[in-house]
Every structure is written in structure tokens, then in C-alpha cells.
Amino acid sequence: MELIDRYVLEVGKHLPQKSRADIEAELRSTLEDMLQDRSHKAGRPVDDAMVIDLLKEYGAPDTVAATYHSTQYLIGPRLYPFFLFVLKIVFTVLIVVLLVALGIQLATQPMAGPELAKAIGKGLLGILSGAIQAFGNIALVFAILERVLPASEFKLDEEKKAWDPASLMKEPERDEVKPWGPIVAILFTAAAMIIFNLYPQLIGVGFLKDGEWTFIPALTAAFFRWMPYINVLWALQIALHVLLLRQGRWQAPTKWFSIALDAAGIAVGCLLLTGPAIVAFSPEALRATGIFDARTVGILSQNVNQVVRVIIAIVVIVEGVDVVKNVVRQIMKRA
Amino acid sequence: MGSAENLENTLQELRRGLIVLAVLSQLGKEQYGYSLLKLLSDKGLAVDQGTLYPLLRRLESQGLLQSAWKIEEGRPRRYYVSSKEGQKLLPQLKEEWNGMVSTMGKLLK
Numbered sequence: 001m002e003l004i005d006r007y008v009l010e011v012g013k014h015l016p017q018k019s020r021a022d023i024e025a026e027l028r029s030t031l032e033d034m035l036q037d038r039s040h041k042a043g044r045p046v047d048d049a050m051v052i053d054l055l056k057e058y059g060a061p062d063t064v065a066a067t068y069h070s071t072q073y074l075i076g077p078r079l080y081p082f083f084l085f086v087l088k089i090v091f092t093v094l095i096v097v098l099l100v101a102l103g104i105q106l107a108t109q110p111m112a113g114p115e116l117a118k119a120i121g122k123g124l125l126g127i128l129s130g131a132i133q134a135f136g137n138i139a140l141v142f143a144i145l146e147r148v149l150p151a152s153e154f155k156l157d158e159e160k161k162a163w164d165p166a167s168l169m170k171e172p173e174r175d176e177v178k179p180w181g182p183i184v185a186i187l188f189t190a191a192a193m194i195i196f197n198l199y200p201q202l203i204g205v206g207f208l209k210d211g212e213w214t215f216i217p218a219l220t221a222a223f224f225r226w227m228p229y230i231n232v233l234w235a236l237q238i239a240l241h242v243l244l245l246r247q248g249r250w251q252a253p254t255k256w257f258s259i260a261l262d263a264a265g266i267a268v269g270c271l272l273l274t275g276p277a278i279v280a281f282s283p284e285a286l287r288a289t290g291i292f293d294a295r296t297v298g299i300l301s302q303n304v305n306q307v308v309r310v311i312i313a314i315v316v317i318v319e320g321v322d323v324v325k326n327v328v329r330q331i332m333k334r335a
Numbered sequence: 336m337g338s339a340e341n342l343e344n345t346l347q348e349l350r351r352g353l354i355v356l357a358v359l360s361q362l363g364k365e366q367y368g369y370s371l372l373k374l375l376s377d378k379g380l381a382v383d384q385g386t387l388y389p390l391l392r393r394l395e396s397q398g399l400l401q402s403a404w405k406i407e408e409g410r411p412r413r414y415y416v417s418s419k420e421g422q423k424l425l426p427q428l429k430e431e432w433n434g435m436v437s438t439m440g441k442l443l444k
Contacts, residue, residue: 019392023388023392025404025411025413026368026388026413027388029367029368029369029410029411029412029413030368030369030384030388032410033367033369033370033410033412034369037369037373058384059385063385064385067385067386067388067389068388068389068392
């Protein structure tokens with residue numbers, strides 16, 4: 001029976017811990033029953049040859065264990081379409097941005113022959129490596145979502161079951177939240193948090209010198225004083241979108257929560273506008289690149305903060321109008 | 336994919352649903368895995384043990400079967416029997432099956 005014990009142990013190695021002991025006990029009992037049956041039919045006691053024949057017939061331990069596993073997914077069928085959707089957006093944005101950056105680089109630096117080929121090769125390798133990293137990060141986020149979003153709370157399945165062709169005739173429901181919206185928002189907010197907190201030096205002007213990418217950081221110390229507040233806002237944005245993903249529709253509390261977050265964002269925007277410069281390039285660093293002439297250095301170092309302030313002001317105004325519209329809509333709904 | 340492989344795959348798919356009905360039909364009275372395997376085989380339905388045992392566990396997790404360990408002939412054996420839910424489902428499945436047999440009979444004439 002030693003062979004049977006070893007076989008059962010081998011099968012057990014490939015089984016999940018939770019059900020291992022139970023399946024092992026049932027397998028041992030079955031193999032013993034089968035052996036007893038064969039011994040009666042053969043009219044001789046059980047011997048090693050009989051055991052070997054039986055085990056050979058029963059199958060390799062990993063194959064036997066595999067029959068007890070249900071199909072397991074890293075990203076299951078319910079989230080896979082959204083995974084592809086996000087992947088397409090991110091890849092398109094990433095590749096376009098990196099290609100434009102590479103184009104600017106090639107256009108601003110006079111290169112020819114092998115040097116040009118080397119720069120193009122490096123640029124393309126950078127795009128490939130960026131795409132692989134983005135793919136890995138998105139796959140990781142979706143693999144986590146696959147495990148933390150219970151099937152019962154994920155509205156996609158229910159929507160499909162209850163779908164009625166008559167719904168095509170109705171006006172689309174304003175409060176309904178399609179799952180891809182919050183998923184995209186979560187991914188981009190998380191990406192912004194990672195870049196601004198861990199790699200702030202990447203926010204600036206990048207250039208290729210002697211085959212190495214160098215970045216001149218643009219954000220000043222004044223900007224980083226606001227970073228804790230911005231982080232809190234981003235964390236709350238992620239929480240809001242996780243909530244929307246679970247609820248599947250906008251409700252009054254989530255609407256007000258969103259309005260409050262937008263208002264807080266406007267407040268931070270106003271503080272950034274009225275405080276000291278949040279973006280600056282030092283003329284020395286720009287000159288050291290050897291790319292810009294004295295005039296361009298002057299324009300960039302003097303005007304960059306003004307340009308950023310104008311952009312922030314536009315965003316603040318647009319957001320302000322949006323907040324007012326949403327508040328009015330909420331009040332009208334109540335009335 | 337050769338025609339023999341195609342035949343084997345199609346037969347496997349056909350049997351997959353059929354075995355659930357076969358198992359439920361025989362578990363009005365409790366059976367342990369190997370005795371059920373022999374019972375089905377004696378009645379003409381040879382089922383691979385790699386199919387039957389995981390299926391018994393799945394049906395139990397769905398609440399269609401109940402199981403209990405018993406010591407018999409000095410050996411622990413896990414006995415399975417239809418649960419109330421399984422007993423309720425069986426006549427409905429039989430009716431569906433009879434309908435399918437009749438339809439397929441007409442289609443395959």
C-alpha cells in the first residue's frame with residue numbers, strides 16, 4: 001500500500017489546501033476499493049504489479065488533481081472587455097505621446113547616419129518598454145479588481161440577464177454608471193498619484209543627450225507644499241469611483257460627494273493660482289542641455305509659470321460652472 | 336484536429352450534461368463513489384473516475400447532493416445521496432430529457 005500512499009500524496013501536492021485532506025481520503029478509499037475488486041476478479045492477493053497497473057490507468061497525479069480545479073482566471077470574462085478597452089486607450093495615448101516626444105527629439109538634435117539610427121532604435125525600445133510596463137500595471141489593477149469586486153455587486157452580469165430590447169426605445173438613464181468610466185478614472189488617478197509622488201522629476205522637459213534621457217524638473221517647492229491636499233483629493237476621487245463601480249449608478253450622496261470634491265479641487269486650484277510660482281525652469285539647466293538658444297531659454301524660464309496659471313484658471317472656471325450646474329440640478333431634483 | 340479527435344470532443348460535450356442526470360437518478364439511495372461508478376457502468380454508462388468524483392463534489396456544493404463519511408469493511412467511505420433540492424430537480428430534469436429525446440428522435444430520422 002506504500003505506492004498508494006505515495007500516489008495520494010503526489011496528487012495532494014497539486015490540490016488546494018482547503019479541500020486537500022478530503023479529496024486525498026476519498027481517493028485512497030476509491031483506490032483501495034478498486035484494488036480489492038481487481039484482486040477478487042484475478043483470484044489472487046493484491047501485489048505491486050496490480051497496484052502499478054491501477055495507478056497507471058488512474059492517471060498521472062497532476063492530471064488527476066487538475067480534474068478537481070475549476071477554471072481560474074487572472075482577469076475573468078466579466079472584466080475582460082473593460083480591460084481591453086482601457087488597454088486600447090492607454091496604449092494609444094502612450095504611443096502617441098512617446099512618438100511625438102521622439103519626433104521632437106529627432107527634429108531638435110541634428111543627427112545623421114548611425115547616430116540617427118541609434119536614437120530611433122532607442123526611442124522605439126523605450127516605447128516598447130513603456131507599453132510592456134503599462135500592460136503589466138493595468139493587468140495588475142484588473143487582477144485585483146477581479147478578486148475584490150464580488151460578482152453579485154458587479155452590475156454587468158445583472159444588466160445582461162435583465163436586458164430588454166424595449167430599453168433601446170427609452171432615453172438613456174442619466175444616473176446610470178457604465179463600469180468602464182470609474183475603472184478608467186481609478187487607473188488614471190492612481191497613475192497621477194504614482195507619478196507626482198514617486199517620480200515628480202519626470203514632470204518637466206525631457207531631452208536625449210549622449211544617448212541618455214534627462215529631465216529638467218518643472219515643479220517647484222511651492223507646488224509640493226500643496227501635494228498632501230492634492231493627495232487627499234485624489235484618494236477621495238478613487239474612493240468615489242470604487243463606490244460608483246459597486247453601486248452601478250449615481251445616487252444623491254455620491255452626487256453631493258462628487259460636487260464637494262470638485263469644489264475642494266477648485267479651492268486648491270485658486271490657491272495654486274494666487275500663491276508663489278508652482279512651475280519654473282532654471283535658465284542654467286535649460287542652457288546646459290545645449291538644445292535651446294539664449295532667446296528660447298529666456299522665454300521658457302520667464303513664461304512657463306504664466307502658461308500653467310492660464311491653464312489652471314481655465315480648468316477652475318470650467319469646473320466652477322460644472323459645480324454650479326450640478327448643485328442647481330440636485331436642488332431642482334429635491335424640489 | 337482529426338475526425339477521431341472531433342468525435343471524442345463532441346461525445347465528451349454530449350456526455351457532460353447527461354452524467355449529471357444519470358448521477359442524480361441513481362442517488363435516491365446512498366452510494367459511495369466507486370459503487371456509483373460500478374452501478375452506472377453495469378447499466379451501460381461508463382464514466383471516467385476523473386469526471387465522476389469532481390462532479391459529485393460540485394453537485395454537493397450546489398446543494399443537490401449530501402455526503403457523509405462512514406467506516407465500512409474497516410475503510411472510510413464517503414457516501415452520497417440526493418438532497419431535497421436534488422430530489423425536487425430530478426423530475427423536472429427527466430421531463431426535459433424526455434422532451435429532448437423526442438425532439439432529437441424527430442430531427443435524426
